Amino acid sequence: GENVEQHPSTLSVQEGDxxxxxxxxxxxxxxxxxxxxxxxxxxxxxxxxIRSNVGEKKDQRIAVTLNKTAKHFSLHxxxxxxxxxxxxxxxxxxxxxxxxxxxxxxxxxxxx
Amino acid sequence: xxxVTQTPKFRVLKTGQSMTLLCxxxxxxxxxxxxxxxxxxxxxxxxxxxxxxxTAKGEVPDGxxxxxxxxxxxxxxxxxxxxxxxxxxxxxxSYWGETFLNQPxxxxxxxxxxxx
Numbered sequence: 001g002e003n004v005e006q007h008p009s010t011l012s013v014q015e016g017d018x019x020x021x022x023x024x025x026x027x028x029x030x031x032x033x034x035x036x037x038x039x040x041x042x043x044x045x046x047x048x049x050i051r052s053n054v055g056e057k058k059d060q061r062i063a064v065t066l067n068k069t070a071k072h073f074s075l076h077x078x079x080x081x082x083x084x085x086x087x088x089x090x091x092x093x094x095x096x097x098x099x100x101x102x103x104x105x106x107x108x109x110x111x112x
Numbered sequence: 113x114x115x116v117t118q119t120p121k122f123r124v125l126k127t128g129q130s131m132t133l134l135c136x137x138x139x140x141x142x143x144x145x146x147x148x149x150x151x152x153x154x155x156x157x158x159x160x161x162x163x164x165x166x167t168a169k170g171e172v173p174d175g176x177x178x179x180x181x182x183x184x185x186x187x188x189x190x191x192x193x194x195x196x197x198x199x200x201x202x203x204x205x206s207y208w209g210e211t212f213l214n215q216p217x218x219x220x221x222x223x224x225x226x227x228x
Contacts (some may be wrong), residue, residue, distance in 0.1 A: 043219040043220060094214075097214045105152075
């Protein structure tokens with residue numbers, strides 16, 4: 001099955017700086033890559049997703065890039081704010097399989 | 113529009129007791145999922161369902177049973193609770209269409225379960 005790894009496990013950034021989280025996946029057939037944000041004690045919430053026919057997708061301060069050759073995808077958060085502090089999970093899935101393999105999560109701490 | 117609703121929110125059980133967690137969704141989604149979340153382990157799939165009357169095993173199914181008698185409900189049962197099942201349980205649902213393209217999963221608020 002699919003195996004997804006996230007690096008680094010914890011990331012601290014100064015408010016206003018950018019944060020980048022990278023995930024690698026093992027199955028070259030994977031074609032759907034969502035990112036979820038989970039605040040302490042809350043549910044995971046989808047913040048952005050990308051399909052394999054697209055190399056990059058942006059939504060305001062958040063962007064995701066996909067490198068199919070290297071089998072990795074990254075979440076980019078620009079102009080970080082304290083409310084960006086959370087755990088971020090990446091996931092991967094492949095065509096015809098509506099299941100997700102999740103990474104173990106990255107703790108992002110934005111320092112005011 | 114409530115989305116995905118889980119009950120109860122918290123529960124404490126003794127080893128060997130049984131209980132059922134209820135998940136309800138009002139989005140008419142075909143797929144429903146049960147995950148457990150443990151510190152440092154991410155979200156691990158327990159069981160899932162692709163439609164009413166169907167269920168399938170996920171990554172960590174041992175010690176759990178599920179049922180999907182109605183499209184909007186997905187039940188997770190623990191027949192004989194063990195301390196290793198102490199966790200936060202999340203239910204999720206997603207749409208599935210004729211294009212067979214993967215769709216986002218929508219999560220409930222979770223159930224925090226402690227087994228003593």
